[in-house]
Amino acid sequence: xxxxxxxxxxxxxxxxxxxxxxxxxxxxxxxxxxxxxxxxxxxxxxxx
Amino acid sequence: xxxxxxxxxxxxxxxxxxxxxxxxxxxxxxxxxxxxxxxxxxxxxxxxxxxxxxxxxxxxxxxxxxxxxxxxxxxxxxxxxxxxxxxxxxxxxxxxxxxxxxxxxxxxxxxxxxxxxxxxxxxxxxxxxxxxxxxxxxxxxxxxxxxxxxxxxxxxxxxxxxxxxxxxxxxxxxxxxxxxxxxxxxxxxxxxxxxxxxxxxxxxxxxxxxxxxxxxxxxxxxxxxxxxxxxxxxxxxxxxxxxxxxxxxxxxxxxxxxxxxxxxxxxxxxxxxxxxxxxxxxxxxxxxxxxxxxxxxxxxxxxxxxxxxxxxxxxxxxxxxxxxxxxxxxxxxxxxxxxxxxxxxxxxxxxxxxxxxxxxxxxxxxxxxxxxxxxxxxxxxxxxxxxxxxxxxxxxxxxxxxxxxxxxxxxxxxxxxxxxxxxxxxxxxxxxxxxxxxxxxxxxxxxxxxxxxxxxxxxxxxxxxxxxxxxxxxxxxxxxxxxxxxxxxxxxxxxxxxxxxxxxxxxxxxxxxxxxxxxxxxxxxxxxxxxxxxxxxxxxxxxxxxxxxxxxxxxxxxxxxxxxxxxxxxxxxxxxxxxxxxxxxxxxxxxxxxxxxxxxxxxxxxxxxxxx
Numbered sequence: 001x002x003x004x005x006x007x008x009x010x011x012x013x014x015x016x017x018x019x020x021x022x023x024x025x026x027x028x029x030x031x032x033x034x035x036x037x038x039x040x041x042x043x044x045x046x047x048x
Numbered sequence: 049x050x051x052x053x054x055x056x057x058x059x060x061x062x063x064x065x066x067x068x069x070x071x072x073x074x075x076x077x078x079x080x081x082x083x084x085x086x087x088x089x090x091x092x093x094x095x096x097x098x099x100x101x102x103x104x105x106x107x108x109x110x111x112x113x114x115x116x117x118x119x120x121x122x123x124x125x126x127x128x129x130x131x132x133x134x135x136x137x138x139x140x141x142x143x144x145x146x147x148x149x150x151x152x153x154x155x156x157x158x159x160x161x162x163x164x165x166x167x168x169x170x171x172x173x174x175x176x177x178x179x180x181x182x183x184x185x186x187x188x189x190x191x192x193x194x195x196x197x198x199x200x201x202x203x204x205x206x207x208x209x210x211x212x213x214x215x216x217x218x219x220x221x222x223x224x225x226x227x228x229x230x231x232x233x234x235x236x237x238x239x240x241x242x243x244x245x246x247x248x249x250x251x252x253x254x255x256x257x258x259x260x261x262x263x264x265x266x267x268x269x270x271x272x273x274x275x276x277x278x279x280x281x282x283x284x285x286x287x288x289x290x291x292x293x294x295x296x297x298x299x300x301x302x303x304x305x306x307x308x309x310x311x312x313x314x315x316x317x318x319x320x321x322x323x324x325x326x327x328x329x330x331x332x333x334x335x336x337x338x339x340x341x342x343x344x345x346x347x348x349x350x351x352x353x354x355x356x357x358x359x360x361x362x363x364x365x366x367x368x369x370x371x372x373x374x375x376x377x378x379x380x381x382x383x384x385x386x387x388x389x390x391x392x393x394x395x396x397x398x399x400x401x402x403x404x405x406x407x408x409x410x411x412x413x414x415x416x417x418x419x420x421x422x423x424x425x426x427x428x429x430x431x432x433x434x435x436x437x438x439x440x441x442x443x444x445x446x447x448x449x450x451x452x453x454x455x456x457x458x459x460x461x462x463x464x465x466x467x468x469x470x471x472x473x474x475x476x477x478x479x480x481x482x483x484x485x486x487x488x489x490x491x492x493x494x495x496x497x498x499x500x501x502x503x504x505x506x507x508x509x510x511x512x513x514x515x516x517x518x519x520x521x522x523x524x525x526x527x528x529x530x531x532x533x534x535x536x537x538x539x540x541x542x543x544x545x546x547x548x549x550x551x552x553x554x555x556x557x558x559x560x561x562x563x564x565x566x567x568x569x570x571x572x573x574x575x576x577x578x579x580x581x582x583x584x585x586x587x588x589x590x591x592x593x594x595x596x597x598x599x600x601x602x603x604x605x606x607x608x609x610x611x612x613x614x615x616x617x618x619x620x621x622x623x624x625x626x627x628x629x630x631x632x633x634x635x636x637x638x639x640x641x642x643x644x645x646x647x648x649x650x651x652x653x654x655x656x657x658x659x660x
Contacts, residue, residue, distance in 0.1 A: 026132050
C-alpha cells in the first residue's frame with residue numbers, strides 16, 4: 001500500500017502541486033494570502 | 049415513548065459519546081476517563097456503554113447514531129493538503145493515505161461494526177454530521193438563549209477552521225466560514241510546538257506561560273505570519289508553516305524568523321519563550337475579537353455562543369467579555385472535539401423535540417455533570433474491600449469537617465456525584481485547597497500535580513461573592529473566563545507597581561490576598577458557583593467561608609500531570625496515595641492519608657504516565 005501511495009503521490013500530486021505553485025492558484029499560496037478577504041462567501045452585512 | 053440519539057466523536061483526539069433523550073442531554077463522557085489514555089482517540093466503546101447503562105437502554109432502543117464529522121469531505125481536504133505540500137509530502141502521504149483507503153473513508157461502517165461488537169444489541173446505521181456544525185450545535189442548542197450568533201473556532205474540521213452561524217430557536221444556519229489552512233487553532237498550535245509543548249494538549253500551557261512575557265513578537269507575527277483583514281477574516285502565510293506537509297508544525301523559515309530552532313521538550317524555558325507565548329496570545333485575542341465583531345455584524349445578534357478548541361482559550365474569552373462587542377457570551381464547557389459528540393446528537397434531536405431546557409431557564413448542560421457517578425454504598429463497598437480506613441459523615445457534618453481541614457492547610461481530593469464532561473474539573477473530580485496559603489501553588493504543582501512550577505491554579509468562588517474578588521462581567525460556571533483579581537485583594541506591592549509583575553523570576557511572589565490563584569499578571573481563571581450548577585461543592589464553599597471568611601477555594605483537576613482526570617473511587621484512591629494530598633473525600637466518606645495501610649506499587653507510576 002505504501003508503494004502504491006508513493007507512486008500516486010509522485011505521478012499525480014507532485015505535478016499538481018508544482019503547477020499550482022507556479023501559477024499561484026492554491027489556497028496555500030501568496031496570492032490568497034494577499035487577497036482582500038478570506039471568507040468563503042462574500043462578506044454581506046444586512047438581512048439575509 | 050422516549051426517543052434517544054447517540055452522538056459519537058472518535059478517531060482524531062478526545063473521543064467521546066453523548067446521549068440525548070427527547071432533546072435533553074442525559075449522559076456524556078470522554079473515552080480517556082475509562083481507558084486512562086489522555087486524549088484517547090480510539091472508539092469510545094466504554095463511554096457509549098456508560099451512556100446506555102445510565103439511561104437503562106440497549107442499542108436497539110436508539111433512534112439514531114450520529115458521527116460528528118463527514119469523512120468524505122475530510123478525505124478531500126487531506127488530498128488537497130498534500131497537493132499543496134510539494135515533494136516534501138511524500139513520506140507523510142505514503143504513511144497516511146493507506147489508512148484512509150483501508151477504513152477512514154468509510155468510517156461510518158467502522159462505527160457500525162464497533163457498536164455491534166459491544167454486544168448490546170443492534171444500533172441504527174450511523175449517519176454523519178459535519179465537524180463545525182457539531183461544534184455549533186454544541187454551543188447553541190444547550191445555551192440559555194433563544195437566538196444567538198454562533199462562533200466556532202478550532203484547528204480544522206473537514207475544510208472549515210472557523211464558522212459563523214445564526215441560531216434561532218431550533219434552526220442553525222451557516223452564515224460564513226474560513227477554510228484550511230487558514231486557522232487560528234493551527235497558528236496557536238504552531239507556537240505550542242515551537243515552544244516545545246505537545247500539539248493538541250500543550251496549548252493551555254502556552255496560554256499559562258504568556259503572562260510571564262511581553263508581546264515583543266506580536267508585530268512580527270502580524271507582519272509576516274498572519275494577514276488580518278478589517279472584515280475579521282485572516283490568512284496564514286504558509287511559507288512559514290509545515291503542518292500541511294507532515295509531522296512538523298513549522299518550517300525552517302519560521303525558525304529563522306524567530307532566530308532559534310524548536311525548543312526541546314522539558315528543556316529549560318527561557319524568557320523568549322514567554323515573550324513568544326505572550327505575542328501569539330495577543331494576536332489570537334485580536335483575531336477572536338475580529339471574528340466576534342463579524343459574527344455580530346453578520347447576524348445582528350448581541351448574544352454570542354462559542355465552541356471549538358480555541359474557545360477554551362479563557363484569556364481570550366475574558367478579553368471578549370470585557371470588550372463590549374457582545375452583551376452576553378455562553379461557551380460550551382466541552383468546547384473541544386469531545387463536545388462534538390454532544391452537538392451531533394443534539395442537532396439531530398432538537399428538530400423534533402425542541403430545546404426543553406429553555407422553558408426552565410438557564411442552560412441545558414446540568415452544570416456539565418453528565419458523567420458516571422457512584423453511590424455512597426458503592427464507595428463503601430470499595431473502601432471496605434480494600435481495607436482502607438475511612439469515616440462517614442452525614443451531609444450537614446461533612447462540609448464543616450472538610451472545611452476545617454482546608455482551613456488547617458490540608459490539600460483535599462474531592463470526589464462527589466457525577467463526573468464532569470469536558471476538560472475542566474468543576475468540583476466533582478477536583479483537588480482543592482486554601483487559596484490564602486502562600487505555598488499552596490508551589491506545593492500543589494510540585495508535590496501533587498508534578499507539573500511545571502509556572503502553571504497557575506484556578507479559583508472557585510461563590511457566585512454571590514465573585515464581584516468582591518474578581519473583575520468579572522457575568523457568571524463563569526464552567527471556568528472558561530479569565531478576569532483580573534479585584535483591587536481590594538491585590539497586595540501592596542502589586543498596587544505600588546501599578547500593574548502585573550513579569551518574567552519567570554516572579555513566579556513565587558504573593559500578588560494578592562489569594563496568592564495561590566493569582567497569576568503573575570494579576571488574573572485568575574474563575575469558576576463561579578451556584579447550588580443549581582453544583583450543590584455539594586457550593587455547600588462546601590459556604591462552609592469554608594463560614595470557617596474562614598473566605599468564599600474562594602483553589603480548584604484543580606483530580607489527576608497528576610499527563611493522566612486523565614479520575615473517574616472511579618479506585619482511580620481517586622490511587623491518585624491520593626501516589627501524591628502529597630492529605631485528605632480524600634469520596635461522597636460522604638473521608639479518608640486521612642496517615643490512617644491508610646501502606647501503599648505499594650510494582651515500579652514507579654511516573655514511568656507509566658507519559659508527560660503531557
